[in-house]
Amino acid sequence: MARYVVIGAGIVGLATAHRLTEEHPDAQVTVLEKEPRVAAHQTGHNSGVIHAGVYYKPGSLKARLCRAGSASMVRFCAEHGIPVEVCGKLIVATDESEVPRLRALHERAVANDLPVRLISGEQAREYEPHVRGVAALHVASTGIVDFTTVCTTLAALVEKAGARVRLGTRVTALSTRGAEQVVGTTDGDVVADVVVNCAGLYADRIARLAGVVPPARIVPFRGEYFELRPDRRDLVRGLIYPVPDPRFPFLGVHLTRMIDGSVHAGPNAVLATAREGYSWRRFDVRDVADLAGYPGLWRLARGHLGYGLTEVRRSLSRRRFAHSLARLVPEVTAADLVPSAAGVRAQAIAPDGGLVDDFLILRRDRQVHVLNAPSPAATSSLEIARHIVAGLPAPAAG
Structure with missing residues (x-):
């Protein structure tokens, strides 16, 4: 019996596990997640947009998998009774x-x-x-959904198919022993034939545990959101975005009607002082040391200092935040905004300071490391999973 371990119970990890149970119904599939719940980080803190694929270079993985994923995500939600709307x-x-x-x-x-x-x-x-x-x-093909609900549905399907989703289980080591992969965890070793690393904010660190030198480093950017007061939600019917600056991976502050009817505004993007830095108060010594010692970040900062300062100033001022929104919808004022939960984007940055602008999936022996999968990864997740599983090696005989 083939044994697969997927590290990470965000939407890409769960979609991969689901795909494995469909493609290899006799296999043993285990998902390892350090948090006590699924979708705890990037997936559970995003804007819920099913992206169409407008922004991505034709022929790139993002372009191909987002376009296909937009359609397959809507189909999946319809099939499993998950509220979804293609609103444009x-x-x-x-x-x-x-x-x-x-x-x-x-x-x-x-x-x-x-x-x-x-x-x-x-x-x-x-x-x-x-x-x-x-x-x-x-x-026309942009939609909205609650991706956390998608994840809980995927987790239920995975477990119904006989796989295990082990929550509260942190990966501490990853090594190769002959033809086997040995995943050390806080709850003992797990032995597999193939390991798929979908650890999101920690994907590069998991890769390094396996002796892989990642071609890029994960740098966390906090996306800060407000939402419109309930009595001002009528200012926005659907989704309103600015024209993005092509030099950056961020789409600019925009207005998004969520599947529950609320209207979110954001995100403002600032460098986070922790990989789980959902506020200015969150500070992690190891994460900051990693950032300070990474030449790629300093090279990025030198080239885009003005942009970064603009984001920081807007982070510290609700009035500036509202002013950015008012360029799109002039009636929005600071008084219309109430704070909402922030998210953290795991952005891969190359040593030369370049932003990795496509999905980055590294295959090595019987390991797969998903090293860059920010937006539109949630939209594309079912297709990313298909892409990963299609390229997996056959488990070793015996």
Whole structure:
């Protein structure tokens, strides 16, 4: 019997385990998760958007897996009774200087074979009456869902298929013993034929436990959110995004109607002082030492100091945050915003300071290390799992 261990019970790990139980129903599949619940970090703190795949380089893993994943995620939710809505979204150019970038985005979306339409500012207000802009890109296939609910459903399906989801089990070692993979944990060793590392914020550290030198380092960026007061939710019908700056992996502060009807605003993106740094108060000595000693981060900082300072200033000022939103919806004021839960994005940065802009999946012998899977990983998770499992080696005989 083949034995598989998946490290991490976020959406990519659980989707991979689910795929393994479907492709190899006779296999022994174990998911190891250090937290007492699934979807505890990136998956459980994101904006719930099922992305269409507008932003990603044609032919890249992100472009291919996001487009396919958008459709398969909606199908999965419909099949399992998970509330989901394909509501579409607007990407809005607030002045003429942004129109060339909007057109370039349109060209990229068309190259990715997506249902998109360039529209005027007046047409945009037919979708979002309170929006202000000179032009917009309407993306019909964008949707919304609660990805934590997706994860609890995946975990239930995995366990129903005979696999184990071991919560509260931290991985402490990973080594190869002949044809076997030995995963040391706080609850004893687990022996496997194949290990898939989907540890998210800690994926590079798990890889190093196995003796792998990752080609990039995980750097945590905190995404800070507000939400609109309930009596102001009528300002937003769906999803309203700015035209992003192509130099950065962040999409800019935007407005997102969630599946529960609330409207979230954000995220502001600042360097976190812990891999689980959901507030300015959270500080981890090891994580900060890792950041301070990594040349890639310093090279990134030198090139983008102005951008970083803007994000920090907005983090410290609700008025500045509201001003950014008001470029899209002028009626939004600081008084309309109430704090919401933050998230942390695990962004891989190369030693030269370059941001890894595609999914990064490293295969080594009988190990797979998912080393960069930020947004749109939740959208793409079922297809990432298909991609991972399709490339796994056959377990050794005997």
